[in-house]
Amino acid sequence: MADVLLAAEGLTRLFGGLAANRDVSLSLARGEVHALLGPNGAGKSTCINLLSGDLPVTSGRVLLRGKDVTALPNHKRSLAGIGRSYQRTNIFAKFTAFENCRLAAQSRDPRAWRILSDAHGTVALRDRGRAALEQAGLGARADIVAATLSHGEQRQLEIAMVLATGAAVLLLDEPLAGMGSEESARMIELLKQLRPAHAILLVEHDMDAVFEVADRVTVMVEGRVLESGPPAQIRASAAVREAYLGEPV
Amino acid sequence: MKFRASSVALFVAVAAVIVFPFTDSAFYTELLAKAMILAIFALSLDLLVGYTGLVSFGHAAYFGIGAYATVLLAPKYDPASLWVVLPGAVVAAGLAALIIGLFVLRTRGIYFIMVTLAFAQMVYYVFHDTAIGGGSDGIYLNFKPSAALGAFRPFDLEQARQQCWFVTAALLITWWFLARLLRSPFGRAIVGIRSNEQRMRALGFATVRYKLAAFTIAGAIAGLAGSLYAILFGFVTPELLSWHQSGNVLLMVILGGIGSFAGSVGGAFAFVAMQEVFSGWTRHWQLLMGGVIVAAVLFLPGGLAALPGRLKRAFGADRG
Amino acid sequence: MDLPTFLIQLLNAVQYGLLLFLVASGLTLIFGIMGVINLAHGAFYMVGAYMAFALTGLTGNLFYAILLGIPLAFAFGALLEWLLFAHLYKRDHLEQVLLTYGLILIFEEGRSLLFGDDVHGVDVPALFAASIRLTDTLSYPVYRLVISAVCVALAAGLFVLIRRTRLGMVIRAGSHDRDMVQALGIDIDRTYRIVFALGVALAAFAGMLAAPVSSVFPGMGNQVLIVSFVVVVIGGIGSIWGALIASLVIGLADTFGKVLVPEYAGLAVYLVMAMVLLWRPEGIFRRG
Structure with a gap:
């Protein structure tokens, strides 16, 4: 039995009368990469x-380790272990790469509210x-200001920040977008490691x-x-082929 | 190299401020103290505008509450204890900021600017229309608070010189405190919020609570400035919390360059100097002040703090 | 409170609310369409009132003063937009706040230079100088009714403008999506100038109408500005409907606040705002 961490049950989201997501159910298990495919506007980012x-x-409901977290706002879900990256790079541009990650780790620190101690003093x-x-x-690029990193490195930093929070569930929105083939290969390696x-x-x-x-x-x-x-099933599916793969990929 | 130059500049400035009261010019000593008090006020606003990304247009409310609290906490016919009224004013202003913050932080952007202004106006009316603070006439602080701790009197605020030094100390401590605060985990978090609030939430930060804390701290420090102001001048009126006061302090912060504590202090000094010079020329000095503001926005984006960099670039003095 | 007094206060509240609407509608349009926070908007109300004072002195009648004043105010608005505000659209709110704050100082001191700091009265036009007797002791001035009627007519005109005309279409589209309007090849610069000048003219017109009732005095613009902010916050940025409803709510709160709890009269308006913030922080009529 797979170790299911996050499950969505019948998620529906209406914008006005328009359904961006209708009755979407899926589950994410530890040790699995679950890919979400679909043409533009299919509702993947909404999901x-x-x-x-x-x-x-x-x-609809969102369950984390079987517990209903639907009512929790985003920062509480993050604290509960759901981490996400963004489709458009969303980092602290003026901070160094290291500070981006240190700040991410700080979100888990019960002493984050101290106002007179040095933020860099906490070794952990x-x-x-x-x-x-x-x-x-990105170990070698720690002290570079995030805005001056290459696009691919910024995508890596997106992931690094999520990792620094120690999230168990990773929701990655197009981590390979705009990457060269070499960078893509590295990212895929990273996904396999994770x-x-x-x-x-x-x-x-x-x-x-x-x-x-x-x-x-x-x-x-x-x-x-x-x-x-x-x-294999998806590759062979006629419906998928017609709706999606049939179009030039 | 730059670090050393700015440290030297800071040292010289502090030394000048400490030595200045020896000139025995009562008028200018008081003016200097006023400028430093406004600098504390400007520093507190810069924490919001420059570092948390909250443009408050009602910051005078907390300055005014601090000033009124100082007078209202003091007994009528005896000097109050400085160690009661000063903390009392800070707590009162901080508390007001906490309560108002709960409302105003539900909004953002343009709404936030308008709502902070509106709440400040509400506080203004509380003091203007009701009898708590003497109504529109204001109220006098009959005696300067005493700094005595039992038999020990560390200093005497009745002495203009010592009072000026006390204000200097308050300014330096505030500056040190805020600089320290920014390096703390809390400080890193609010700077992160200014830079990218959405991402901070996604990382698990309860951003509204951080903003509320920053709003409260800024309010409390503004209260400190207001308290010192009441002690310096000996009376308070509702004008201290009028929206002109809010506009002026925002002007100091922006004039100096937001997100730079040295800039805020410089902005406050520049404001006081301009006010002094212009009002010496004409009764309608606000006209000149308005002209300076409009010109500054159109021609000097980034404020005074950005000026050295702009000059350097303009004259090509690029020696690293 | 007996019925006639209540009616009188109700009429006062509606009249004040409608005047407020004239100021707030321009403010909310300028926010909504250009994204500019304009602290100087209250100054335009003051400019209108002082124009009514000066021009009534020159022409002898408020009618002529208003006929002259409206085009003047419109031209003044267009000039200001061209000279200053056009440079503000791409700046951040902070710089907008600062520049328009500077403008307030200039307007206030300019007023002080030209007219001094005294309170001046403006005569009600002879045609409307009468009062309607309600009971033996209570009467209501005709001129106040005229103000309300004119405001209602203007509000209706504004709605027709926004719902039915080409300019209105651009305004509606512009407050949703600025880029789209530009993509449609509409001359956005001209639209901005017209909207801004229209806002200035509305605020100035409100000042002219109010001058005989409130008289003209220093600081009158700032009072109106802050209350107009409250109206915009309650109504929701860019919503004319919201501005209308919120203006009336604030008119009622302020007027009856003064009658019922005179000591805390100044607070009523802000308490209403605080309640709306708890309920709907983005205003009642905010879309989406």
Whole structure:
């Protein structure tokens, strides 16, 4: 039995009369990369936002380790172990790469409210920030100001910040977007490394990457789940082919 | 190299401020003390505007509450204890900021600017329309508070010189405290919020609580400034919490360059100097002040703090 | 409170609310469409009132003063937009606040230079100088009724402008999505200038109408400005409907506050705002 960390049950989100997500159910298990596919506007980012709490659901439930977290706002879900990255790079541009991660680690520190001690004095947080940077492959770039990192490095930093929070569930919104082939390969390597200890939801357009790393694939079209299953099943599915893969990829 | 130059500048400035009262000019000693008090006020606002990203247009409310609390806490016919009225004013202003913050922090952007102004106006009316603080006429602080601790009198505020030094100490402590605060975990968090609040929430920070704490601390420090102001001048009127006062302190912060404590202090000094010079020229000095403000926005983005960099670039003095 | 007194206060409240609407509608349009926070908007109300004072002195009648004053105010607004505000659209709120704060100082001191700091009265036009007797002891001035009627007509005109005309279409589209309007090839600069000048003219017109009732005095613009902010906060930025409803609510709160709890009269308006903030922090009529 898979160790399911995060489960969505019948998530629906209406914008006005329009359903951005309708009755979406999926589950994320530790040790699995669950890829979410679909054409633009299929509702993938909305789905991540519903899972992370950035958007409130219209109906449906989000369960973390079997506990209902639907009512929790995003920062509380984050504290509960749901980490996310953003489709458009969303970092602290003026901070160094290290400070981005140290701050992320600080969110878990019960002493984060102290106002007169030195933020860099807490060794545990420094170590945690550095470890996250190393893991994401940015160890050598720690002292570079985030805004001046290359695009690919900024994408890595996105992930490093989530790792620094120690999240068990990773919701990754197009981590490979805009990356060169070499950078992509490194990122896929990283995802494989992270897989054993995490439950990963991967929204991605790069088909090769998805089928290389995914253990399970869910295809969304117009806000609904079209099909969900192992990669081989999705590859063979006529419905998927028609709705999505049939178009030039 | 830059670090050493700025340290030397700071040292010289502090030395000048400490030595100045020996000139025995009562008028300028008081003016200097006033400028330093306004500098404390400006520092507190810069914590919000420059470091937390909250543009408050009602900061005078907490300055005024601090000033009124100082007078109202003092007995009528005896000198109050400085160690009662000063903390009392800080707590009163901080408490007011905490309560008002609960409301205003539900909004952001333009709404936040308008709502802080509106709440400050509400506080203004409380003191203007009701009898608690003598109504629109204001109220006198009959005696300077005493600094005595039992038999020990560390200093005497009746002495203009010692009073000026006391204000100097308050300014330096405030500056040190805020600089220290920014390096703390809390300080890193609020700077993160200014930079990218959405991401801070996604990382698990309860950003509204951090903003409320910053709002409260800024209010409390503004209360300290207000208290010192009441002690220096010996009377308070509702004008201390009028929206002109809020506008002026915002002007000091922006004039100096937001997000720079040295800039805020410089902005406060520049404001007092301008006020002094302009009002010496004409009764309608506000006209000149308005002109300076409009010109500053149009031609000097970034404030005084950005000026050295701009000059350096303009004259190509790029020697690293 | 007996019925006639209540009626009189109700009429006063509506009249004050409607005047407030004229100021707040311009403010909310300028916020909503150009994204500019304009602290100097209250100064335009003051400029209008002093124009009514000066022009009534020149022409002998408030009618002519208003006929002359409206185009003047419109031109003044267009000039200011071209000279100053057009440079503010891309700046952040902080700089907008600062520049318009500087403008207030200039307007206030300019007023002091030109007219001094005394309170001046403006005569009600002879045609409307009468009062309607309600009971033996209570009567209501016709001029106040005229103010309300004119404001209602103007409000209706504003709604027609926004709902039915091409300019109104651009205004509605612009407050939703500025880029889209530009993409449609509409001359956004001209639209901005017209909207701004319209806002100035509305505020100035409110000042002219109010001058005989409130008289003209230093600081009158600032009072109106802050209450107009409250109206915009309650109504929701960019919403004309919201501004209308909120203006009336504030008119009622202020007027009856003064009658019922005179000592805390100044607070009523802000308490209403505080309650709305708890309930709907983005205003009652905020879309989406």
